[in-house]
Amino acid sequence: MTLELTDLSLRVGADMHIYPTTLRLEVGSFNILLGATGAGKSTLIRLMAGLERPTRGSIRVDGQDVTGRSPQKRNISLVHQFFVNYPHMTVFENIASPLKVSGVPTSEIAGRVEAAADILQLRPMLHRRPQELSGGQQQRTALARAIVKESTAIFLDEPLANLDYKLREELREQLPELLAGRGTVIVYATSEPTEALLLGGNTALMYEGRVTQFGSTAEIYRAPADLHSAQVFSDPPINIAPVEKRGDRMHLGTALDWPVEGEAAGLSDGEYVVGIRPHHVTPVAPAAAAVPITGTVRITELSGSESVAHFSIADRVWVSQSPGVTQFFVGQTHEFHMVPAECFYFARDGQLAARGSAHG
Amino acid sequence: MKARSLVPILYILFLMLPIYWLVAMSFKTTNEILGGFSLFPQVWTLDNYRVIFTDPTWYWGYFNSISYVTLNTVISLAAALPAAYAFSRYSFMGDKHLFFWLLTNRMAPVAVFALPFFQLYSAVGLFDTYLAVALAHCLFNIPLAVWILEGFMSGIPKELDETAFVDGYSFPRFFTTIFVPTIKAGIGVTAFFLFMFSWVELLLAKTLTAVYAKPIAAVMTRTASSAGYELGLLAAAGVLTIIPGAIVIYFVRNYIAKGFALGRV
Numbered sequence: 220m221t222l223e224l225t226d227l228s229l230r231v232g233a234d235m236h237i238y239p240t241t242l243r244l245e246v247g248s249f250n251i252l253l254g255a256t257g258a259g260k261s262t263l264i265r266l267m268a269g270l271e272r273p274t275r276g277s278i279r280v281d282g283q284d285v286t287g288r289s290p291q292k293r294n295i296s297l298v299h300q301f302f303v304n305y306p307h308m309t310v311f312e313n314i315a316s317p318l319k320v321s322g323v324p325t326s327e328i329a330g331r332v333e334a335a336a337d338i339l340q341l342r343p344m345l346h347r348r349p350q351e352l353s354g355g356q357q358q359r360t361a362l363a364r365a366i367v368k369e370s371t372a373i374f375l376d377e378p379l380a381n382l383d384y385k386l387r388e389e390l391r392e393q394l395p396e397l398l399a400g401r402g403t404v405i406v407y408a409t410s411e412p413t414e415a416l417l418l419g420g421n422t423a424l425m426y427e428g429r430v431t432q433f434g435s436t437a438e439i440y441r442a443p444a445d446l447h448s449a450q451v452f453s454d455p456p457i458n459i460a461p462v463e464k465r466g467d468r469m470h471l472g473t474a475l476d477w478p479v480e481g482e483a484a485g486l487s488d489g490e491y492v493v494g495i496r497p498h499h500v501t502p503v504a505p506a507a508a509a510v511p512i513t514g515t516v517r518i519t520e521l522s523g524s525e526s527v528a529h530f531s532i533a534d535r536v537w538v539s540q541s542p543g544v545t546q547f548f549v550g551q552t553h554e555f556h557m558v559p560a561e562c563f564y565f566a567r568d569g570q571l572a573a574r575g576s577a578h579g
Numbered sequence: 580m581k582a583r584s585l586v587p588i589l590y591i592l593f594l595m596l597p598i599y600w601l602v603a604m605s606f607k608t609t610n611e612i613l614g615g616f617s618l619f620p621q622v623w624t625l626d627n628y629r630v631i632f633t634d635p636t637w638y639w640g641y642f643n644s645i646s647y648v649t650l651n652t653v654i655s656l657a658a659a660l661p662a663a664y665a666f667s668r669y670s671f672m673g674d675k676h677l678f679f680w681l682l683t684n685r686m687a688p689v690a691v692f693a694l695p696f697f698q699l700y701s702a703v704g705l706f707d708t709y710l711a712v713a714l715a716h717c718l719f720n721i722p723l724a725v726w727i728l729e730g731f732m733s734g735i736p737k738e739l740d741e742t743a744f745v746d747g748y749s750f751p752r753f754f755t756t757i758f759v760p761t762i763k764a765g766i767g768v769t770a771f772f773l774f775m776f777s778w779v780e781l782l783l784a785k786t787l788t789a790v791y792a793k794p795i796a797a798v799m800t801r802t803a804s805s806a807g808y809e810l811g812l813l814a815a816a817g818v819l820t821i822i823p824g825a826i827v828i829y830f831v832r833n834y835i836a837k838g839f840a841l842g843r844v
């Protein structure tokens with residue numbers, strides 16, 4: 220089973236909500252839509268679910284065009300960010316409802332509901348109403364309703380965003396496991412790069428209504444196709460600055476310059492944008508060859524396991540992220556170390572020009 | 580503490596005085612009522628109530644009133660539920676104007692419509708039927724119902740509808756088995772207001788009926804004129820008129836607070 224989008228777009232009035240998008244999602248795959256709020260993740264899911272009609276383009280399931288089909292006839296499941304359950308039904312009735320409407324024999328329903336409830340540890344709550352449950356249990360009920368029927372695709376629209384930290388981690392660990400091996404296409408929208416990396420699978424990066432890159436999560440993390448993709452897939456935000464390549468050195472204004480390495484050595488001289496993730500700008504000199512940067516510390520964040528410092532360099536503010544506790548003093552200068560091999564160089568149109576490393 | 584509770588107690592006594600007077604009168608004989616001032620009935624009598632429960636003109640008045648009020652509540656809800664859903668879920672051309680226009684229907688004096696309605700219902704042969712009064716009361720009850728229900732429906736996230744459609748519910752099935760149960764508190768509050776407004780409305784009810792659908796309030800005025808001043812009887816009829824409203828209020832009292840909280844009632 221495959222879910223194929225071909226030049227799918229949505230325009231509302233004069234605004235393009237989704238630019239023409241072509242994606243091919245395979246059965247059994249875990250596909251993540253990663254993008255900031257307003258990037259179009261929910262809209263794309265609504266298009267795929269049939270809740271919104273595309274302006275152009277088509278959606279095919281196994282080669283069969285389902286573009287004009289209502290959501291009822293698509294045999295899909297959807298879990299929203301907000302815990303949506305039927306308030307007047309018990310948890311059991313909630314989970315059973317998709318089976319009941321699709322005419323599954325009553326004798327079969329109880330068994331399947333209980334199986335789904337077991338996977339999501341809802342067995343003791345089956346006879347309660349959703350509003351008597353905690354947020355995590357309510358969302359687990361919604362998840363159980365999504366997995367109880369054999370759907371072509373399961374769409375999860377930031378399902379963990381409204382849960383507290385502990386529950387989110389717990390459920391995030393369980394999710395890939397309980398969704399695996401269902402023979403369905405899974406689409407999971409999130410705004411957190413960390414979540415995408417933890418979940419693995421494939422990721423489609425979204426920026427202002429466009430899918431900027433699609434591929435295996437680990438792969439596109441290593442090689443963002445363009446500046447927007449790099450920005451979407453970095454938390455804290457990736458450090459960027461305009462640079463100029465002159466000969467075998469990169470110049471960041473007059474403040475800083477470093478030798479170009481790897482693929483970047485092959486670039487022609489001229490102006491580029493450098494991008495480097497915050498964890499490759501560290502207060503302690505790393506094992507790899509590094510360039511010292513002196514910056515004035517603006518803001519510091521200590522979380523116990525890691526230290527984050529925002530510092531100004533030239534006329535920009537960069538972020539450094541490092542494990543452990545490093546003492547920074549706001550307003551004072553501090554020496555950071557940047558690893559040129561971890562730099563991305565983008566051409567002026569935003570496309571990736573070269574990486575600081577050799578390959579891979 | 581004592582002094583502080585004194586004020587509301589006095590206030591409530593003050594408010595309840597006319598109702599007490601009505602109840603006291605209903606147990607007095609007409610002679611006693613006309614004879615002079617008495618705080619309690621000197622001679623307790625149930626004759627007034629006996630008349631009402633035995634004379635068909637009286638008890639049919641109640642039956643008529645309850646019939647057209649119930650019919651009106653059902654029609655109004657049936658029309659307003661889909662309308663309110665449309666206003667709360669879709670945006671269409673002129674939706675805001677239409678919504679406001681619905682409200683303005685409530686602002687027109689009912690008397691304006693009495694004559695055209697009388698003519699119209701006579702012409703189509705509906706004069707003096709329950710349906711005539713029930714339909715006439717829709718004039719102000721449907722806008723009211725749409726207004727209240729829209730408030731309740733907008734409090735239900737649209738995601739509920741979408742989840743149901745994705746789960747496979749057809750629209751009618753979703754509406755009747757999921758949506759209506761979800762907003763049943765709102766429907767209760769709405770039904771209460773529909774019931775009350777239709778119950779207390781007199782002008783249209785009297786204009787559109789003659790014999791067979793005559794409401795209780797009309798019976799009261801006509802009996803008074805034909806049999807002199809049967810004050811005790813009228814008082815008893817008045818007491819019985821208050822009771823249905825009191826019963827309905829008792830059942831929906833908790834929902835009403837919720838309705839007020841939503842700011843639409």
